[in-house]
Amino acid sequence: MIKVDNIKKSFGEEEILKGITTTFYKGKTNLIIGQSGSGKTVLLKCLIGLFKPDDGNIFFEDKAIQNMDDEEQRTLREEIGMLFQGGALFDSMTIEENVMFPLRMFTKQKKSEMLGRVNEVLKRVKLENVNKKFPAEISGGMQKRVSIARAIVNNPKYLFCDEPNSGLDPKTATVIDNLIQEITHENNITTVVVTHDMNSVMEIGEKIVFLKNGLLVWQGDNDQIFKTDNQDVTDFVYSSNLFKKIRDIQISEQ
Amino acid sequence: MKYIEDIGSYFIMLKKIFSSPTKTSVLKELIFKEIDDLIIDSIPIVAFISFFVGGVVAIQTALNIDNPLIPEYLVGFATRQSIILEFAPTFLSIIMAGKVGSFITSSIGSMRVTEQIDALEVMGINSLNYLVFPKIVAIMFYPFVIAIAMFLGILGGWVAAVYGGFSSSDAFIQGLQEDFIPFHIIYAFIKTFVFAIILATVPSWQGYYMKGGALEVGKASTNSFVWTSVLIILSNYIITQLLLSS
Numbered sequence: 483m484i485k486v487d488n489i490k491k492s493f494g495e496e497e498i499l500k501g502i503t504t505t506f507y508k509g510k511t512n513l514i515i516g517q518s519g520s521g522k523t524v525l526l527k528c529l530i531g532l533f534k535p536d537d538g539n540i541f542f543e544d545k546a547i548q549n550m551d552d553e554e555q556r557t558l559r560e561e562i563g564m565l566f567q568g569g570a571l572f573d574s575m576t577i578e579e580n581v582m583f584p585l586r587m588f589t590k591q592k593k594s595e596m597l598g599r600v601n602e603v604l605k606r607v608k609l610e611n612v613n614k615k616f617p618a619e620i621s622g623g624m625q626k627r628v629s630i631a632r633a634i635v636n637n638p639k640y641l642f643c644d645e646p647n648s649g650l651d652p653k654t655a656t657v658i659d660n661l662i663q664e665i666t667h668e669n670n671i672t673t674v675v676v677t678h679d680m681n682s683v684m685e686i687g688e689k690i691v692f693l694k695n696g697l698l699v700w701q702g703d704n705d706q707i708f709k710t711d712n713q714d715v716t717d718f719v720y721s722s723n724l725f726k727k728i729r730d731i732q733i734s735e736q
Numbered sequence: 737m738k739y740i741e742d743i744g745s746y747f748i749m750l751k752k753i754f755s756s757p758t759k760t761s762v763l764k765e766l767i768f769k770e771i772d773d774l775i776i777d778s779i780p781i782v783a784f785i786s787f788f789v790g791g792v793v794a795i796q797t798a799l800n801i802d803n804p805l806i807p808e809y810l811v812g813f814a815t816r817q818s819i820i821l822e823f824a825p826t827f828l829s830i831i832m833a834g835k836v837g838s839f840i841t842s843s844i845g846s847m848r849v850t851e852q853i854d855a856l857e858v859m860g861i862n863s864l865n866y867l868v869f870p871k872i873v874a875i876m877f878y879p880f881v882i883a884i885a886m887f888l889g890i891l892g893g894w895v896a897a898v899y900g901g902f903s904s905s906d907a908f909i910q911g912l913q914e915d916f917i918p919f920h921i922i923y924a925f926i927k928t929f930v931f932a933i934i935l936a937t938v939p940s941w942q943g944y945y946m947k948g949g950a951l952e953v954g955k956a957s958t959n960s961f962v963w964t965s966v967l968i969i970l971s972n973y974i975i976t977q978l979l980l981s982s
Contacts, residue, residue: 530858531857532858567851570852570854573852586762587762587861
C-alpha cells in the first residue's frame with residue numbers, strides 16, 4: 483500500500499501538484515488519469531523518487547520515504563518495478579540481458595539460476611525465442627512485454643507503469659492491460675498506472691484517481707466513473723465519440 | 737549566470753561519479769567494453785592520421801629549408817618536436833573530441849531521451865557511476881594511443897623524408913636524437929592525461945544533462961565537440977606556460 487499525503491511540487495513559478503492526498507491499494511491496479519498537463523506523470527515520478535516533492539509525504543507501508551536513510555531508500559528501490567512509456571530497454575543489451583539486469587545488479591545468483599528466472603518471466607509475458615534478439619529487432623508491443631518482464635523479474639512489491647499503452651494498437655494495448663492486472667493479482671503487489679486511455683480505465687481500473695490542473699478532483703473505481711456527475715470527469719470520459727455514442731445508446735435504452 | 741551553473745553542475749557530476757559504486761563484476765565488464773569502444777576502436781584512425789601528418793610535417797620542413805647553412809638533420813628534428821610536443825597530444829585530442837567525445841555524448845544523450853537513465857535511477861543504481869566511471873577508467877589508456885601516434889608520426893616523417901628524397905636516413909635519425917630533452921616526453925604525457933580527463937567527462941556531462949529529443953542529442957554532440965576542443969586548447973596553453981616557460 484502507498485499513501486500520498488498532501489504532495490506539492492513546483493517547477494520554477496509553475497505549481498504542478500497542488501496538494502494530492504490519496505491511497506494506492508495492495509493487490510489492485512490503481513490508475514492515475516487526467517488530461518495532458520494535469521500532473522499525473524509528475525505524481526508518478528514523485529512516487530518512484532525521480533522527483534523530490536516540495537511538501538507532503540509519501541508512505542510505503544506506513545514508512546515515510548522522506549524519513550528513510552540511503553540504505554532504506556536503496557532497499558525500497560529494489561522492491562520497485564517500473565514500466566516506462568517507451569519501454570526504456572537498454573539498446574546495447576539483448577532481451578535476455580535486459581531482463582537479467584536487475585538480477586545481476588542486486589542478487590548473487592548463479593548465471594544458470596538467473597537464466598531460469600529470466601525464461602520464467604519471459605514465458606509469463608508470453609514471449610519465447612526472443613532471448614538473443616536486441617530491442618530494436620522486436621515490435622513495440624513486444625518491447626513493452628519485455629519491459630514488464632524486467633520490472634517483475636526481481637519480484638517487486640510495487641509496480642509503476644507510465645502510459646503502458648501509448649503507441650500500441652487497441653488489441654495489443656488490451657493484452658498489456660490484462661497482463662498488468664493479472665501480474666498484480668498473482669503477486670499481490672501495489673500497481674500504479676498512469677494513463678489517459680479510457681479503454682484501460684474500463685479494463686483494469688480498480689482504483690482510479692482523476693487529476694486536473696494538479697488537483698485530485700475525483701477518485702473511485704471503473705464502475706463509479708461512468709456514473710459520477712462530476713463535470714470534470716464526465717468531460718474527460720465522454721471526450722471521445724465512441725464513449726459519447728455508448729452513453730447515448732444507454733440513455734435511449736432506458 | 738548559466739555558465740556558472742553549468743560549471744557547478746559539472747563539478748557536482750564529478751563528485752557523484754565516485755559515490756555509490758556499481759557492483760564490481762558488472763563494472764569490470766563495462767570497463768572492458770569502454771576500452772574497446774573508446775581506445776581500441778580509435779587506434780586505426782589515430783594510426784592513419786599520425787603516419788600521414790608525420791609525413792607531411794617532414795615534407796613541409798624539407799621544402800622550406802633552402803638555406804645550405806641549415807643542416808639536413810633539421811627535418812628529423814622538426815618532425816620529432818612537432819609530433820611529440822603538439823601534434824600527437826593536442827591535435828589528436830581535438831580529433832578524438834570529434835570521434836570519442838561525440839560518441840560519448842550521443843550514447844548517453846540517447847539513453848537520457850529514451851528514459852534508460854531514469855530506468856537505472858529507479859532501480860537504485862547510481863547512473864553516473866554506471867555510465868561515466870567506466871569511461872574515465874578506460875580513457876586512462878589514452879596515453880598509450882598517443883604513444884602509438886608519436887611513434888607512427890615520426891615513422892611517417894622518416895618514410896616521407898627518406899623515400900621522398902628530402903633527407904638521408906642517417907641525417908633524419910641524427911635529427912631525432914639532436915638536443916633531445918626527455919622532459920618534453922613527460923610534458924606531452926602530462927597534458928595527454930589532462931586531455932583524457934576532459935575527453936571523458938565533458939562529453940559525458942553534455943549527454944547526461946541534455947534535455948529534449950533526438951534533435952537535441954545532435955546539438956549536444958556538437959556542443960560537446962566545441963567545449964571539449966576549447967577546454968583542450970585552453971588547458972594546453974596553461975600547461976605549456978606552467979611546464980615549459982620557466
